[in-house]
Amino acid sequence: MVNKHPLPGSERKEELGSKVVGQCDPEERIEVFVMLRRRQQAQFDALMSRIEAGDPGVKPLSREALAKDYGAAPDDIAKVKAFAAAHGLTVVREDPAARSxxxxxxxAQFQxxxxxxxxxxxxxxASAGQFRGRTGAITVPDDLHGVVEAVLGLDNRPQARPHFRIRPPFVPAKAHQASFTPPQLASLYQFPQGDGSGQCVGIIELGGGYNTxxxxxxxxSLGVASPTVKAxxxxxxxxxxSGDPNGPDGEVTLDIEIVGAIVPGATIxxxxxxxxxxxxxxxxxxAVHDTANKPSVISISWGGPESIWTSQSMKAFNSVLQTAAALGVTVCAASGDSGxxxxxxxxxxxxxxxxSPYVLACGGTSLTASGTSISHEVVWNDGEQGGAGGGGVSQAFPVPVWQKGLSAKSSGGGTKPLGGRGVPDVAGDASPITGYSVLIDGTQTVVGGTSAVAPLWAALIARINAAKGQPAGFVNPKLYKAPGACNDITQGNNGSFAAATGWDACTGLGSPNGQKVAAAL
Structure with a gap:
């Protein structure tokens, strides 16, 4: 008799607003990926503590060293393969470095x-449509208990949404509210010179595509050399x-155009x-483990509220983001567009x-410029319809060491010490009313959203990496020690939270002064 154990954190509840409409075809073939525990976890945790504390003595691991010391153990992979064989499942690929x-x-076989x-x-x-789902926990046998950390892909419900907003056609362009090209923003934010040569920026997309x-x-049209873009x-x-600029194509194209216009010398x-x-x-x-392209920065403009993730998914994802930090890969993620x-x-x-405490969370501002300088910058909040920068306090992650002692100011005026990881870390122009001029599916349009801010910061870091000839890596501890590196945003709110002097839960440390950020890193 084989003992079965529920996989911790794999429980799923029936999603609000969805109902069972039928059984899955038992013969349909699907792919499921299994994530395994890390070798030498205690040693890895000790390394992460030093990285989180901003210890200057820690050098990024090479992808080879990471695979050797902190990948999955051959025995653990063998156990999964034996389990697969016993259930008639085929192994499509095994990646010891990525522990997957x-x-x-x-x-029928997976059930x-x-x-x-x-x-x-x-x-x-309609956007979520039909999906394959399950309720309750996933179980694993004795010999995989403690070995398997997550089983993902049994359920394929849409997990994230893109964080971009197209400027509504009814918004009149006022004389003082203009849109910007990415190079104009790079210059307003005083990015250091450079084209990102020798760097690779990874961009994550959950759908859609781009037209060359x-x-x-x-x-x-910008007079910029075309970067090398690889799908x-x-x-x-x-x-x-898809040909629909309002769909995921908008996200994909926006991300590539912002990064490419600022670091045309980089590979995307x-x-x-x-x-x-x-x-x-x-x-x-x-992307993190890609030994061919070796991105030094990764930009993510998709996400969803913490409450819709299972804890096994969050844990597995967070563990991948820890690996990025250990490898010296900076990950920039959009904080959301719904306040x-x-x-x-x-x-x-x-x-x-x-x-996640291992990403640079990017929030939103609304920016007004006069000539070549910023005249006014406040929290992005265009109201219910227009969107607002995401930010607040995590219910899943504790306060990271570099945020100890910080407080969040509420719109009501009170302040409260952080009870969890504060979001975002930094910010940048995100209002569609003062947004980015881009070309999507043949249409010239203006787009905003925090999903423009993640690639903007990713491009800044790629410029810094290229100039230094080495990766900035996990930047959060250094940025929090150099508060003057960002333009402090002190006006506005994103709903429940208000801007304040220093860090706040709307714009984090503020928008970049690129040269000061470069000096801080």
Missing amino acids: VLLSGTI SAFEVKLETYQHHT ADLKSYFG VGVDQGGNHP AVYFTQNSDAGFIDAVSR SSDGSGSGDQVDFPAS
Whole structure:
């Protein structure tokens, strides 16, 4: 008799607003990826503590050293392969460095292997549509108990949304409110000179695609050399433009155009995957462990409220982000476009992965310029319809060492010491009314959202890395020790939280003064 154990944190509840509409076809083939424990976890935790404390003596690990010391143990991989064979599942790929094994099989085989029931759900919103879901926990046998940290992909509900906002057509352009090209913002924010030569910026996309013709025409119109853009397909994902600028194409194109216009000398690797927790985590993992393109910075403009993630998914994702920090890869993530509620409909929420303590969480401002300097910059909040920068206090992660002693100011006027990781860390122009001029699916348009801020910061860090000839790596401890490196935003609110002198839960430390950020790093 084989003892079965529920996998901690794998419980799923029926999603609000969705109902079971039928059974899954038992013969349908799906792919599921299994994440394994890390070798020498205690030693890795000790290394992470030094990185989190900003210890200048810590050098980034090479991808080879990480794989050797902190990948998955061969014995653990062998156990998963034996389990797969016993249940008729095929091993599609094994990646000891990323501690992942991708399995393929029929729905019937996976249901029996992990003791789950997969059903077809219909969500009341068209965007979520139909998905394969489950309720309850995933179980694993004795010999995988403690070895397997997450089993992802049984469920393929859409996990994240892109954080961009197209300027509504009804907004009149006032004389003092203009849109900006990315190079104009780089100059307003005093980015150090450079084109990012020799760097690779990774961009994560959960759908949509880009047209090379758009990119060529856009960079040409700015008088900027076209960067090298590579599409990397992850788990059946690929560059598939839908032709709808309001859909994921808007996100993909925006990200590439912002990074490319500021660091045209860099290579841009775009990792395309499916919008599910499995796809999202695997794409970031593949980018972090990519030995061919070796991105030194990764930009993520997708996310969802912490409450919609299972704890196994968050833990698995966070562990990939820790690996990025150990490798000296900076990860920038958008903090969300729906203010302090993150569109959750249930009180204040922060967006994940921005709330992971291992990313640079990027919030939003609304910016007015006169000539070549910033005349006014406040928290981005264009009201219910127009969006507002995400920010607040994590309910999933404790206060990181570099945020100890900070408080969040509420719109009501009181301040409260942080009870969890504060979001965001930094900010940048994000209001669609003062947004970014881009070209998407042949249409010239103005876009905002914190998803413009993640690639903006990623491009700044790529310039800094290129100038230094080495990666800035995990930047948070250094930035918090150099508060003067950012333009402090002291006006506005994002709903429940208000701007304040110093760090706040709307714009973090503020928007970049690129040269001071470079000096701080």
